[in-house]
Amino acid sequence: MTDTAVKANDISVLEISGITKTFDDKVVLDGVSLTVARGQTVCLLGPSGSGKSTLLRCVNWLERPDQGTVLLCGERIGMRKGGVVPMGNAELARLRMRMGTVFQHFNLWPHLTVLQNIIEAPVHVQKRRRDEVIAEAEALLENVGLADKRDAFPSRLSGGQKQRVGIARALAMKPELLLFDEPTSALDPELVGEVIAVMKSLSQAGSTMLVVTHEMGFARETADKVVLMDGGRIVEQGDPEQFFGNPRTERARQFLQRYVSA
Template identity: 60%
Template structure:
């Protein structure tokens, strides 16, 4: 059962690039222990919004709250707030781990090295402790035997499972997935989605940008449908997939035979 207090709360988030508005007044709450799937056509602002959640992109206006604490700013001694320093922001980002579309593994490090790098060098955890935790995480995704392999020797599905292990190694409050299966061959999609299904069952708070409609329908607690930089509708997956509220969502779902 998800906690009623939001793990993530976006309030009227706008984002512009060179004067072009790609997000407009996006508001969305994600309950603790829940999975929110963000769906919509390509170019609708889904990935940009996800990057705003962990401040990889700074919103032009609006606010992101993580468990009630503003992201990107801290209280100022003079009143109000001030922007986070680079060090403060790096620490804040450790609370929100992200899994990218194209894996973003470090090619010069082994699988084990990729998983322990941030816990050791960002969080300052003892190496032995980080290695033990990394091996447990790799075993969880069926890759313990690949600990000493380098990324170029892995399949796409294996790389993405390593990326998920690396994200979990930070013990985040929220796990972000930016189209985690879109760069995979079709036969490799299932192995990544299976790991994500298990995380959802275990109560990991997740925000998932995805085109995998069957996954979204089966796993999500909340669906947020984006179009042209706005959230057009949000709600229960069953309601969204059987009786969408807007013509735009109905047209979108028709493309998937739904």
């Protein structure tokens, strides 16, 4: 590893501090702070409405938090230096293109083929060479087991296939951080496995991932850190062994009882 890479290792890839978000008087996030180190997989758990997805949307500024800061590799997102002037769309885009997002409902672009979906942003946002990106995209499709769907349109794919394309699309950005927003919640139960398998191999390969999920098995086996949210706050965080084996808080115990036994 080079010197700069070692230095980069010292700072967290993602550092969220004191995020607050209110929708029409309803407090959705109430002073949430969280860090994700390079190579870590962090799972955000919690009942629906606990604010996990909103937190994820605050990371790439799809949702603008009322208070708090988000740092990507030490760079502030959403606000210019000084923290008073909000960033313009172009500045936000430069930071967003360093993250890859996987959505609950896939959100593939219906007018583009599988391959076109994957190369769209690398070519037109990151301005990378088309032939190079295509070669990478084909390798990614191979990795997620969809090489034969290269020229299919998203509407012709199953949910599990769509989500694997969604992951390949995010990876093609060569992101420093991968964001997963309940990537398996919209899938039929028998299709969850194929997506989980891809996510596990990404985690093992050392990707930095922040994952909102209800898949307790995935969190337990793969996460480096598990974070439980409830009512817009972090209730408990720790390593999965300890969290699932011996939770410290009563709220975590209740949550695990309901979700793990089910």
